[in-house]
Amino acid sequence: MNNVARIMGIPFPKITMEQTLELLGKVIDQDQAGLFHVVTGNPEIVMSCQNDKQLRSIIDEAGLITADGIGIVMVSRIKGGHLPERVTGCDLLIKMLEAGNRKKWSFYFLGADEVTNRRASEVITQTYPNVSVLGGHHGFFSEEEGLKIVEEIRSLEPDVLIVALGAPYAERWIHKHKSSLNAKIAIGVGGSLDIIAGKVKRAPEIWQKLHVEWLFRLINQPSRWRRQMILPRFAIRAIFFKESNK
Template sequence: MGIPVPKLTMKETIALIDQVIDERRPELFHVVTLNPEITMSCQHDAQLRNIVEEAGLLTADGIGIVMVSQLKRNPLPERVTGCDLLLQLLQLEGTNARTYYLLGASKETNQLAAEEIERSYPGVKVIGRHHGFYSEAEEERIIGEIEGLSPDILVVALGAPRSERLIHRYKHKLNARVAIGVGGSLDIIAGTVKRAPAIWQKWNVEWLYRLLNQPSRWRRQLILPRFAFRALMYKDKS
């Protein structure tokens, strides 16, 4: 659908982000975990399309994107979801352990996630955090706090595409090395939402597990067949 996703494995993605942090680049490195919902929105939302095109890295967040790439005979190697990416980054140890700022989720979930990260990943430091239910008037103060703390990785869990818009809007002020929109990952880390068992993940039906446990998601899931049809019919005009 005209959006180039690099053919990187999870291991290669981690290595790239690690390198970016070590290089201390002056500009923010925005990682967009691209899912079918964002991809479809990009077809009619010019601002979001621009955000995606300007991102430092896109990853295939969703088996739908990987499957379409395979059917189009230009296969991506694997899923690199926001949740898995965050968990893999947290597992880096020693000199590669990073500082984090957590923005998003509810007040309770945000606190629980920060406590769980520092308990489970020795060496990782959550140097700041704020829940996602803040007023417009508070936003500038929160951005100023992030700027002052200068985290290695800014984790934004405000939901897509709100996370992507915020990162892009303040990319010159955040003073972080890397910023990633991670969807509901803080809920999973905090334990307030249960992730699909490993076997569901292995068979790439994590979306079905979420639907069965959260039937209210059915309207969102309707976008998957629409995405698949449109992506398979897409012809590059260049």
């Protein structure tokens, strides 16, 4: 299929951030039945899918997979897939808040610690006054508390459910409860609430344009080095991976 680029078997649609926002806007406007699950696919998720059949099934059932990271985009171009640009969870969240401010969308924010979750909601309310923040909850909850959270989200019926529980746990949680959440769209956004709340500093724009945001994070959070080691392993495996045409 010419409209997708396959990375280790995972089909990434060849769409830009603008096209992604247009698609998600239509999902909200059309008020279709069922939750539209957006997976921000990074190298970690792609690698995990190679050995985790359940996760691969969740990804296959998602409504949309975006290229979360320059590594995904670069591998696609080396292999002739030519993804147009990265569509990261953090960037997509900001763009959706901007669009939501114009169109008066409603959001629910799940994830991060209690203080960070509350601060992120405060910043969003101040920055995007036309966005309806229906509620939120920190990401450290028991199974019993999780069921209460699901019920709260179901009763509030947000246009967009933002899940910042980390990958791939966010994807598993969304999929497990998707029939009960009563939201129009659910997106896993990694540590984006930490950035909005000011707990974690995002790389300056010049670092982002040079595609070395990962290096900025590593310098500022040296404890991430083990996690960052997946990037060269992903690049080598993905480049030499024999893709199916299916």
